[in-house]
Amino acid sequence: MSDLFDTAGRMNPQPLAAALRPATLDDIIGQEAVVAPGSILRRRIAAGRLGSIILYGPPGLGKTSIARAVGNMLGKTFRPLNATRAGVADIRRIADDARIHPTLIFVDEVQRFSATQTDDLLALCEEGLVDFIGATTGNPFHVLTPALVSRSTIIRLEPLTLGEMEQVVRRGIDHLHATDIPIVLTPDMVRLIAGRSGGDARRALTTLESLAVGHAGDEDIVITDDMIDEAYASAPINHDRSGDAHYDIVSAFIKSMRGSDPDATLYWLARLIHGGEDPRYIARRIMIHASEDIGLADNSVLQTAVAASQAVEKIGYPEAQTILAHAALHLARAPKSSSASRGLGLALQYVASQPPESVPLHLRDAHYKGAASLGHVGYQFPHDDARGWVEQTYAEGIPRGAFYQSDARGASTFEKRADEFWERVTGMPPVRR
Template sequence: MSDLFDTGPRLGRTPLAAALRPETLDDIIGQPKLVKPGSILRRRIAANALGSLILYGPPGIGKTTIARAVGNMLGKEFRPLHATRDGVKELRKIADEARIRPLLIFVDEVHRFSATQADDLLSICEEGTADFVGATTGNPYHALPPALVSRSTILKLEPLSIEEMEKVVQRGVDHLAAQGIKVSLRPEQRRLIAGRSGGDARRALTTLESLAVGHDGAVTISDEMIAEAYEAAAINHDRSGDQHYDVVSAFVKSMRGSDPDATLYWLARLIHGGEDPRYIARRIMIHASEDVGLADNTALQTAVAAAQAVEKIGYPECQLILAHAALHVARAPKSGSVTRGIGAALGHVTSAPPAAVPLYLRDAHYKGAESLGHVGYKFPHDDPRGWVEQEYAPGVAQGAFYQSDARDAATFEKRADAFWEALTGHPQPRRRF
């Protein structure tokens, strides 16, 4: 995949994104931590000791641009490779060339390198034959060989803010004016283009260029022209990459945080991006128990019903069902006692010797069980209270695993605590905050 301001096919003219490619880090819009004075990237350039660098982030935010700017600042020839087009032969050829002249090798989509390509790249990095910059949209700690990660400096790039995107759009407007095309764009229209581009500068400039192209001398951008440019344009959403997991994470954390508006926003992002509704429903089911749990048992019922419904009803109607279930989880009182309890119990089971099942709790539904000593079980339903005091798990004290998260609200957990405390005379262990 190409990156910000990457040169497209030449048809007698230079695309606007390519024409505005920054030459140095000083010209970069955005990535302030990366390009600020004293940053690790600046220090490495100043020391002429770039080494191996991995630039990681979504499309259109400047990975290729930064790599080219670094090459310019180091005074080294920029040699781009693409993991899906250039094989071991090209990599070795460039490595041989690097031994006689200073080169900066740039590999786009480095996560697509084969094992053989990665091995050759590693040898170049270890020998210091050339400086290397790799670009990837995938998390390098997941997508790249650990040996390459350990030999590289990892720098994460963030999507541009809307204010930074407005600067990109204005830079495009100024460049077009210098070329004799005066674009009249109202501030709110500039902000709309900036916002609809989702932090992707190349996308913003491509949209601006499509609005301006074909006009002689001057063009006044109308709202209808912008609507046409964005007709059926989906929000960037990579269903297999980091963005997928980041948006899902924001969605479930908004439900956990009891923010219905944020829950609907991130749900809408997932729906608009074409996320599988069955996947969304599964996430809602999980968090109905993980975050609501005993505070409202009906949340899980709603989530399960939603999962069953989306199996029968596809988009667009199932968006209502998903919103219903997600809002139930978001609006319900919260309890983490289920998650903590099973986690603590599993931790104990995997680390401590197994406890023997008491004789009176062992199976007694067969002839001869009594002769084996499987007697003494007290049947709770024979007691008018529906409860008798007896030990069920030797060595497991009350509150060892389950600790109530009951708060002031009249939740199921709160009512259950009051019921059992009154019945047994024992206080219910609660989580200490």
């Protein structure tokens, strides 16, 4: 008996991920909304006319598998095109064949298509000569031409859940057993591979395949935790720092801090760190959040954020991880106030849309000879009053509370204490949102 790779030179066996490629949508694991009865794909397949479809999502979710399954179900010739190498002449040759054989064109990484390639392909689709499925890991609204987006149905694929990933791994084990490769994994190991593959089915199957390398004979191939660690030691991390997923994870990190959820904050921070995100970038996001969403509720948060930024500049990974966690948790656990960012936003909006207010005469510069003759008099110095405050106008036409509205809540925050202090001094209650 030979193992999976003994006959590579003679037979070139398919990679496990290719061998397990589903034949129909019924064989797809995950993506329930996309492949379920009544979905847009099912309806178009039933009608025998697919049109133009764009599938997008991270690698390893089954974009190519879904495209091939759709081609099988439509009974059409599946013609993959390489976006970087296919020229207009290639597209036109496929068009000539399509007049004889019904054809589905599939383009992976379709964002690499030139405008000319895209125009030719769209013309074929609009003539009804071919059906088309494009796949991309980027957000179509960011990476594709407007013409392609407007003429296509956009379908987003989601990462597989842990349970779905376990199904993928078990399907791979069953296939290996059927091909006389008796690999043995415990349920915990199946779960470990599923979890460490990050929702990427191809990565899970490639890892499983690598565990079977070099094991020939009739005896069971017993896998150990060390073997799994070794298989993942050099595995690529699925985190594109310039892609759509990057911004989604950063957004989730910030919103978890704003939402005061420390566990979610640490999870998304760990995703960023694990993905190799620059610690200085993370620290900058923490500094911005410190004033945007906490501000006057806890002024010490900005100090923590600035200190963290300075620390990671000097230290770097791995020690910087804990510093980032310290700062992020301070922000997550701090009381929240958006009065600073909201107030400035209202003020900027007012300045941009209204005629400029004149500086009151008593606030104008009076430090030069002749200022008094211009009327620059009447300013009352607050420190001369026992309260440290005098009632005078500081901006004509700007009513109290037009921009700053306190976010003080039940906690004894700086903003809450300030509200109480100034109400005692002025006799005026705070303006709240």
